[in-house]
Amino acid sequence: MVTITIDGKQISVDENLSILEAAQEADVKIPTLCYLKDVNEVGACKMCVVEVEGSRHLVTSCNTKVKEGMVVNTHSERVVNSRKQVLNMLLANHDVRCFSCSKSGDCRLQDLSNEYGITKSCYPGSAAKFEAKKENPFLTYYPELCINCQRCVSTCNKVSCNGTLHNSKIGTRTLIDAPFGPDWKETDCESCGNCAAVCPTGALVAKNRKKYQVGKVKKVLTTCPHCATGCQYYLVVKDNEIVDVEPANGPSNKGLLCVKGRFGSFHFVHSPERLKYPLIKNHETGEFERATWDEALDLIAAKFTEIKKKYGSDALAGFACSRSPNEDCYMLQKMVRCAFGTNNVDNCARVCHSATVAGLAMTLGSGAMTNPISDITNDVDVIMLVGSNPEEAHPVIGMQIRQAVERGTRLIVVDPRDIGLSRQADIHLKLKPGTNVAFANGMMNVIIHEGLADEEFIRTRTEGFEELKKIVEEYTPERVAEICHIDADHLREAALMYAKAKKAPIIYCLGVTEHSTGTEGVMSMSNMAMLVGKLGRSGCGVNPLRGQNNVQGACDMGALPGDLPGYQKVTNPEVIAKFEKAWGVELNKKPGVHATDVFPAAIRKEIRGLFIFGEDPVVTDADQHHIRKALESLDFLVLSDLFMTETAQYADVILPGTSYAEKEGTFSNTERRVQRVRKAVTLEGEMRLDTDIFIDLMNRMGYPQAQLTSEEIMDEIASLTPSFAGISHRRLDKGESIQWPCPDKKHPGTPILHVGKFSRGLGWFYPAEYVPSAELPDEEYPFIMMTGRILYHYNTRAMTGKTPGLMEKEGHSFIEMNTEDAVRLGIENGEKVKVTSRRGTLITTARVGDKVSPKETWMPFHFPDGNANILTNAALDKYARIPEYKVCAVKVEKLPAEDRLAENF
Template sequence: MVHVMIDGIPVEVEKGTTVLHAAKKAGIEIPTLCYIEDLIPDGSCRLCVVEVKNNGRTKIDTSCTLQVSEGDEIFTRSEKVRQSRKQTLDLLLSDHNVHCFSCEANGDCKLQEYAFEYGLETTSYEGQKSGGEVDDTNKFFTYDPSLCILCHRCVNTCNYIVGRGAIETMERGFQSVIGNGEGQWKDGICESCGNCVQACPTGALSMKRRKKYRTYQVEKKVLTTCPHCATGCQYYLLVKDGKIVDTEAYNGPSNKGLLCVKGRSGSFDFVHHPSRITDPLIKNKETGEFEKATWDEALDLVASKFMEIKKKYGSESLAGFACSRSPNEDIYMVQKMVRTCFGTNNTDNCARVCHSASVAGLAMTLGSGAMTNPIEDITKKPDVIMLVGSNPEEAHPVVGMQIRQAVQRGCKLIVVDPRDIGLAKHADIHLKLKPGTNVAFANGIMNVIISEGLQDEKFIAERTEGYEKIKEIVKDYTPEKVAEICHIDAEDLKKAAIMYAKAKMAPIIYCLGVTEHSTGTEGVMSMSNMALLVGKLGREGCGVNPLRGQNNVQGACDMGASPTDFPGYQKVANPEVVAKFEKAWNTKLNPNPGLHATDVFPAAIKGDIKGLYIYGEDPVVTDPDTHHIIKALESLDFFVIQELFMTETAQYADVILPGVSYAEKEGTFTNTERRVQRVRKAVTIPGNARLDTDIIIDLMNRMGYPQPHLTAAEIMDEIASVTPSFGGISHARLDSEEVGGRGLQWPCPTKDHPGTPIMHVGKFARGLGWFYPAEYVPSAELPDEEYPIILMTGRILYHYTTRAMTGKTEELMEIEGHSFIEINEEDAAELGIQNGDKVRLTSRRGQIESTARVGTKVSKGESWMPFHFPDGNANWLTNAALDKYARIPEYKVCAIRIEKA
């Protein structure tokens, strides 16, 4: 420890501490312009200088770079220091276009703030200022070089925190500017995440929407959770005149002050969009048109029709789906309504078509179907990251940023993906395997590990079962055989296996490229097998980590929106569990497991399902084989949807009940790392839309179940009372200083429990970890002469799922607003297709048109397209072949024919 005096205050800090951090410990703020926490200090702005006396010597130095020495006397406000800082500010102003009144950063500019503090109104240095033309080619922000102080915060943020490397300092001296090195901002590789803008201490980089407000006009800043992917980024919604005008990143546990383009710029335009449904709508059977109705008319009709169907056809003729984008409290009430009022367990959520294989697979092998380790743990600590079937730079961008940081600090990266995703460029090994061959790949990895004697025998003996059987199976999966199945290099497979096995800390991170197959659950269990084999579970920097897709898909599963599980994965098949919920809810419950969502639609076509309630899902866009989904909806006797917009699914409804968005309600989301975080009300939308839980509760009472009206906080209290893993979670606790904005990770069984960052420490939730005996089985539909190309589907950076939210942000639609398909250049040449051509795509289920993007991102014989865009939605083509365990569809492999349109 080192002992120093700072402004007369004795301070004790560890050796190696900078003066800046030592001062902060003493409660003394030192001004900085270039400094960024967690990065090597730049020391370029020189505003953070301090005066240091020791052994009769005095020096002025930058506090961000200078480390404390024993006996230092440090002065942060002496006359010498003030004059030095004033001189620095004077020099900065000499080359700064001072027009504070009209500047977007007025009131939110560090240079302005410090100039005022040190008594500078103008510069004392006359002469021509440098500068240049304003670059406003980015859709969301502008760069004004005349306001740039060359502090390099934006460059350092982009290069070392975001890890994109899209900008740099160009030229030298007074000619220096920030740019991408290739011309205008739009010409580079910028992802428009805006993290550089938030880092800028002046108005040099400014969001274009800042033209509509100033910081001092913001009425309130509301801390909430992003509604897009399941990273669970924390940010403030900034409200002016009752409307959200901006976002501001918060240093949350999973995002560390970062946001992606969707979180920063695509998370609030939809809230105020004029196309919002704000009145109940009932379809006129004669005209087919929707007509406005009162709430009493709509709710009376919905309740009476559902009860009429129940009386006539029985409880099993009804089903209800919850929304994985809505808060836990809403989801809990939906499944409770289906069980207590409909009298059935036919309830589900969209995890069925994305990560139900994770829930089922990890529950079978480990005892809990959830991510084992926190995001920070698996990006900051590992020596090796194995990324399988996941493209986090686009689907979970802030996780992608943290993986890029990991690579920069020296972490090895193994990418296992059929496409040349962005992270493949940073990978030490890229196994560009054939789609649908994950089980063969995993078995090949295990074959190498066992052949090399790298398995953890002690861990296997003490904490697992089924090893001898899996050992026998993987004997046949030699690197040469797997190379042939997966279309990869055998030596690369060996290198990857040895690299993963030998690493001290190495997590497996996977996503929909593993789950969305007819063998998706076995693919998940194969990920688990690999980790069990080398003992990389229940430890820091390791684990098996599914990146959940949507913001609350984890919560939807946790809350019991499942045909087989009550809240907290308590099994419908267990009579004791049924009895427990009968007592808690004071009603008789159906003891029979219900239908999965993907089985409800065929049942509707057969006539077994007569009535369907959907809260917030859009299966016409998201589910495979769109013709099949539309036919199912048209086969129903009665269909109700609770929605914000007239989605493609809503158009088939008999009644539409308008709810409210995440920004208009209280609640919680559970992110991919099991972290329960608060959602807070920021605005109230005018009109007749009602709180979703109030709608559900009113319906429950009309259908004969006496459900008291509860606030979101009271609903969470009820959840905690019936869900052991949530027993210690409440809104009050999540809002408390004790939790401090970091949320709580379940299991959190008691009110004094801190939550569980890492699962399976010391013991698996099921007791022993199970090696599942997985054998490779080819995909349900493979290419042939008629349909010779494999089609894969997925997400892109600029949109989320159905675009119900991101599609309302015009700039996102301008960046990426139309369907496209990636085609290998060899296939394109054979078909006479060039980049940008219109192409016709045909499968056994449908036909669409799209635009060709020709290159080498996909292998020959393979193609890939997003499902976001209605002008060519891949799900008209995809195959509804279902996994035998999770009933998840095979989005990632179907056979198509491509022709020039």
């Protein structure tokens, strides 16, 4: 600590603070324009200058450290005159058009000019004129409003770490080279808008700002509905319409947003395509007809009750929506268990991360991410990224990983494709799809042989090591190199880098889980971490990035066939007794049917009635023809959704639900953080809260469910779920940020799992042997096809597809193939091709390059003009019943000339 004097006030402050930070602690106001803490501290604008006793020159307070005995004057005549001089110079070349500027009323330059009485510069400005860059659908750059503060450049390069904003010189003027012009699609700009968010003037601005004036809108703090990063932001509402999004400084996003969160999270709410009234299918005409809520719910209750009486409770099933709040998922599973009388309830984790839930629960005792996002991207030595492309699937986490690499963190990428982070990786193991278990066993072989295993951790905190050791002994680097198509020395180097690092998290995603051996792939990740003792401590752990915004929460809430809320087993008599007492009903004791097994069961007529809440399995599930056949086989199908989806076409009754912006509740993000969702708008139509729909249907089917608000539902969840016992809307609304488990109302939550002891007691080394994928290439189908996400869309595009700019950037399907294969087949980049598997055929566009290896291809699953799930294989993992999306065999063919001509028209 040092003692300094600011404006006659003596204070003691940390010696590492700047004068500006010290002044802020003392509630002394120093104006700034260019300053952004830890991002832009260059002192370029000179607005923050102060007078320091003994110094000939004024000093910039933002980057001058305090010293013992320093005497500072922040508002002397000399200081004020200097600031006025700065404003005069800035305004000389500034197009003062405040009435037409979208940042009017929210412009830092305007505020300071008014404060210091400088409304017009005393200097003549430059005669040069510069054209605005307006072609980007989301962002505009007005050079004549730029004050060259460098905030945007520093944010792009140091925070988003995308590196697409630069300085450029035109004569004596320094301007920002913003990639928003005619070639915006060809640049590396991700349109995240983080640059515009920090611009202190109207130079870099989001086009949404043109729709409203600050002060004439309300802002509602809520949670992003896209991926499971759990970004916090404000919905900006004008006249009951969401017009914009502003980032909040949430624990997982720290003021950052991606293009989907900032620009693709509200157009769908107000889409004219929204379902607004209940619909009942007229089976004579095949058309849907508008119905009243009483007609729709009475019909559903009657039909489901009839099926239940005739075929038994287990002839019914329900799917929860992993994009909906925890409270919705809880009431859906309660409806299925209490009113339907079955445990046939599941959610879309079954087709993405159920392998995580099953695998980590078996080996560690808890099927969830072990460490917080900030913990595994901030102060770490090595990051091992396996089967995950966070720059596109979890972009704000991707930004934080890029920040870590910029700070010196070493990066190991294990992925069959060249992803963006591959360029920054120290090692990229471009392994053959479906060989994750072999890779992990090879890593452990090297670690053991090099004497780098944590023997004390293994001895005191684990079991099963000797059996695993025998297995991995066979996975020499040379054998693994042959299986995985990688370099044996690169594998050795990766193993040493990971094992020797003090802090090294494993981060993985669907590239590990979506395989017929996905659960064993997950358990192999925990095997590696246990082997080197990197669990239960900061900067380490096994960290799955969950796909959808609340897929973690849907599982937490018991939307699983074998688990009640909080992963309490339906086979545990004590658990069943507790829930029977609380719910006042006798529960089914038999584990239910997994979602992926519901469809073959429907074809066999074992399941006859299905309630689907907010999911579109025709588009999202593997082997689309199989799903369509299953839906056609049902006696009665009900869908509750926002839009008329492809699955909805098969429904007997469609119910219009509400979006995240129209309800209260909570989401649980990928790091187990429970965060609030808040109502921002009320829309025209007869849409109802989904919880009210479930409650009404329960009562009509004979189960007496009291009417509950979202807050009251969370209280019920807490009363029955030990890991949520201390969580409530009231605590969250006070600003607390809580990660489960939170066992009581005074508990702060648990950032890091398995500290000192695993949830299951001892961690279990699962003895996993490599088993090839269920379907491998052959002479007829010579290519491996993988699937995945792209930055600009989210799953079925039900939300992002309603944002024109996102569709303009990426609006059609494509298949990535290697240059070598394309040359052999005579296929050129951008050419239409036919792709065929054993399950179907589609036409799409070839993107030729070296992202994928020879004999391998990759497709996004977002687009209806080439739905990859027509082709994918429904082979299921034996534990989690998860489909093998990441590996199926296909052939790619050049279209005949006449077909190419027809495609062009």
